[in-house]
Amino acid sequence: MAQLEIRGLSRSYGGIIPALVDVDLSIDSGEMVALLGPSGSGKSTLLSLIAGFEYPDRGSVAVDGRVVNARDAVDYRRNVIGVLFQHYHLLETLTACQNIELAMFPTHAEPMQRYRRARDLLQQVGLAARADQIANRLSGGERQRVAFCRSIVNQPRLLLADEPTGSLDTASKLELLQLLRRWMDAERRTLVVATHDADVASACSRVVRLRDGRLEAA
């Protein structure tokens, strides 16, 4: 059975503008899948629906056989998925370390455990020296690495990345791709990345193309 099963997924805004139309998609555990398409093709909406940030008009998203719904949203976001955003979405006034620790608040980890784990991850992405730096004083590449640490800190089975390199320069982009690849190799988890960047798509094991809210035939 596929880890991620999407069946007949449709979503429109205001009941008029169709963002996704009847999308079917299966992704197996351990796959690194790129959702490729131009702006407005529905990539971000699809990721948002998979993440349970919003819900479809029709169809369903199931992860490991469990349909994503509002009732289990908290547990799902905490234990099943990790999300990496294009604009990092860090709490700007907190430090790199604190941003990662916040994601562990809903877990049973003790404060010192959270702190140590955050420091450890920051060390792994080469940011040990920047751990106590306020987020808004970090460079774009550093912020995205902090956001990456936050997205994987609770060891999600499924990592969702929405244009993760969209705000990065080439060097930072390559660095992030390397981190994602390394994490995939080490953890054997699943990654779904929405992108319009061919470099990112080529780094993935499978590419799914979206246009005008519909999946294009492979």
Add this chain to the structure above:
Amino acid sequence: MITHRREGYRLRHLVWDGLRLRPLRAFAAILSIAVTLAASLTLIGVSESLETSVAEGYAARKVDLIVMQAGKSNPLTSRIDTALVPAMRALEQVARVQPLLVDTLLLNSDQSILVYGWEPTDPDLRLTDRPNAPLRTDEVLIGKTASRVADLSPGDSVTLNLTEFVIADTFEANTFAESGTLFMRLDALQPLIGAENRVTFAFLELVPGLSAARQDELRLEIERTMPGTTVIDAAEFIADHQLAAALRGVSRITLFTNAFLASLIVGTLMVLTVSERRRDIAILRAVGWSSWRIAHLILFETALLAVAAALLGASIGWIGLEMALSHLFSLGFYARSMLTPTMVAGAALAVIIVALLGSAIPVYHALGIRVADAIRNE
């Protein structure tokens, strides 16, 4: 940051960091809630203190029961026959009877003043400079507040209902209300207001050790044998004391108004904070924070503001009350502070509860933030 390193980042650190980011707003919230609490405490304190002062005044006079005309909602309009006084004195459970006539008279043709008429031998008519000589029928005693307000001193002449009297002395009032009155002989006041053979009340001091049941029996006996009278105990009478009751009412209304205001202040400021932190809240939800944890964050921040406001407000309120009572004392109102640490703690706790209630709207607002919308609109 050093603290966080030692013990890890906790919710309280997040709350504290949030408050530090908006110091002016936090200060404004604390100050405004503190002022509402201080105002409430001062007013309640004054009301309680004055009410207690009335109670202590009657206790000092050893008044257990008060006989007055039945069916009078305003006690000052009560009139009972003086012939009933000897009958009351004849009752074996009664140790002492103080008949009293009260009326409002025109002082020097331009202001009203409450005048009490006591029996000539009543200890309330004692004179400091000639203690063994009774007050004459053309003399009055003036309370210290009345003396100050009307600028009258012993030796001055005054007219009451166009009849001339001489102020013989000032007196220390048993209660704050009496301090603004004149005392005179009952047999001088009765013809002055056309109330011959009439008094307003009879204050009864009962023999010591009389049980509550025997007191009730006595009340019934008086009401039965002296038709047209009603007998109330001092506590009921004090509860009906017009000035004390008015103050109590005002203080309660103010308390509710201030509680509503405090709640509104907290609610408004926290709604503003939640609106500004919409994106942050959406991020927290995106990483798995539950509704309860988000609510906890807001409630914690509110509670922190409220505790600071409660401490500040209680301090200001206490000082305010002392100042108010000191001012009242200078006017002749002898009320001592009845504000206890328990009352202050209760008021502070009430502020915290009110503030938390006030944060219901911001919590609701925060829980309504949809992750997709908040993040997409960034």
